[in-house]
Amino acid sequence: MLKFDRNLLDKYNVAGPRYTSYPPATFFHTEYGNADYKESVIVSNKENPENVSVYIHIPFCPQLCTFCGCTTYTGMGAKTIESYIDALIKEIDLVSQDISTERKLTQVHWGGGTPNAISAKLIRKVTEAIKRNFSFADSYEMAMECSPAYLDFKMVDELRDMGFNRISLGVQDFKPEVLKAINRKAPRVPVKEMIAYLRKAGFSGINVDLVYGLPFQTRESFNETVQMALEADPDRLVTFSYAHVPSVMTRQKELEQYGLPGADEKITMLEDAYNSAVNAGYVPIGMDHFAKPDDDFAIALRDKKLHRNFQGYCTRETTGQVYGFGTSSISQLFNAYSQNEKTIKAYMDRVEKDGRAVVRGYKLNQNEQIVRQVINELMCNYFVDFKQVASDFDTSVSVVYKAVDFQLEKIQPFIIDELLELANDELTVKGQGRFVIRNIAMAFDPALKSGKGQYSKTV
Structure with missing residues (x-):
């Protein structure tokens, strides 16, 4: 123990x-622009890894969680969301022209925001654009970060039909008082039932995210949450530490009215979660990630072939140089990093005008x-x-x-x-x-x- x-x-x-990333994003600068990114993409065709990874950023959320540190938007109408998707596809169509068709696409990752909160029709529209522009490897990973509050069996079936094979569930906590404090809805389908359905539908690498250090969490309550997550039997479990930075994300200040666990209590929560996961047979990966022994992550760690990018851990077999699309997305190439405009309007305006929306980057x-x-x-x-x-x-x-x-x-x-x-x-x-x-x-x-x-x- x-x-x-x-x-x-x-x-x-x-x-x-x-x-x-290395150097960290704090080194990115605005002197790097659209022309630099185009050049970096062309150069990347002759660099390793040869594989292509695509990141899709959906910045919309039905409601804003007060603990979240991401750049997201709520209250956007259907017209704005559809316009954003059109801009996203335009960017994919243009940038992909400079990516060699001889290279295989091995990984697609959707993040946000809440990607599964937009309609299946729009998700399919983007997925078809990716398939139209890239050559998929026989063995590929297509994953989406999902809020369980907006995920039902019908959506799972539609995602599977589109080619998705991995899902990450942002559970955060099972306790109603914690979810209410962070302005987050409870899962639409009980998590244990959802994981069983995902597995039956053919998904693998099913992940559950939890966060510790939130209002109303205690050592005992978070331990119960971890046990509930383990009983749901995911392939992977992550226990993130809540970073309270209200000076950067002002909405986090709302949480102070409830009080937050102290540093020592947070360490105890992590300690208990670590021991619970290991006792349940999971392999520790990093400080707060866990995977079943037969999961790709555990195998990659054993073989010293685990990798990481802005989207999290991955394996060398599935990861490639990352080409990011959408607001604030970051491309991670061997020779450079490139980040898009962070606001929806600036992103859509620049894509409409130039096809690219690079705001900063860095050449290594x-x-x-x-x-x-x-x-x-x-x-x-x-x-x-x-x-x-x-x-x-x-x-x-x-x-x-x-x-x-x-x-x-x-x-x-x-x-x-x-x-x-x-x-x-x-x-x-x-x-x-x-x-x-x-x-x-x-x-x-x-x-x-x-x-x-x-x-x-x-x-």
């Missing part, structure tokens, strides 16, 4: 990047690409072989060490605390090192010297 070392967590609880040099790979391996697989990285970039180990500004004194505290081991140019994360993995990654990030960006605490 895992017991978090509170002294250890306190010691390493400092501000740092989440490393969903080879040193940054090397650092990205080292950090990604540490964050995902808790292991990095500097010899393999050197081989991947057709360079020497000494060049890799120089790129990450390797200094033994920077990792010495982790070695002393038995969180990290260095031998034969291989780094292995040990024990509770996975819970301070962001801190370990920071030791290989020379860009931190620039002081760009404000970051959340690492623990």
Whole structure:
């Protein structure tokens, strides 16, 4: 049974990047525009991975959850939503012209917002545009983030008919008082019944998201929520920590009237959730993700082939360079990052005029690409072989060490605390090192010297 070392967590609880990308999004700049993105897309055809991943962003929600930190919109009429979908398809049609048809599409991910809250007719319209412009691999993943409040069996059948094969359910909590406080509706179909139906319909990698640190949650109540989630038998379970930043997302301030769990209580919630999931047979992935032993994520972790992008964990077999479509979407190419306009109006206006709506981005040099790979391996697989990285970039180990500004004194505290081991140019994360993995990654990030960006605490 895992017991978090509170002294250890306190010691390493400092501000740092989440490393969903490297360099972090705080380095993106507005000097990168539409023409740069077009060039980056063309260059990406000759880079690895060869596979293509597509991200579709639907920014609409029937109602706004007060805990959410996403850029979303509510109260939009049918005409606005249809116009947005038309712009989205126009962007797909244009950008895809520069993506080689010889490359296979292995992953499509829909996020938002609440993608399943728009009509099946509009979802099908976008899906048909994707199929028209890309060549799907024989084995592909098409996933959607869904709110259970707007998901019924009929919608599941329609999604399956369109080719969707993975679903993530944003449950957050089962308790009515918690859902009411965060302005979120209860599931339309009981989650256990929905998961059983999804599995029968042919979906795999079925995920349940929970959030801890919300109003009215206690150690006991969240433990009950986790048990209910486990009883529903998902393939994957995630327990996210609620980040309270009302200065950035003003709607979060509404939650303060109810009171929020303290830091120590939140750690206890995570500790209990971790132990409950492991005792139920799930494999821990990262700090707060769990997967069944036969799930793709668990297998990829075992084989040191787990990967990550802005949409979350993925496997090297299914992930590709990510081409994002829609407001605020981020494209993650080998050579660059590109982000679209964040507001609906600006996005639609620019797509209508230019076919693209890039607002900022970043081009990576080879040193940054090397650092990205080292950090990604540490964050995902808790292991990095500097010899393999050197081989991947057709360079020497000494060049890799120089790129990450390797200094033994920077990792010495982790070695002393038995969180990290260095031998034969291989780094292995040990024990509770996975819970301070962001801190370990920071030791290989020379860009931190620039002081760009404000970051959340690492623990």
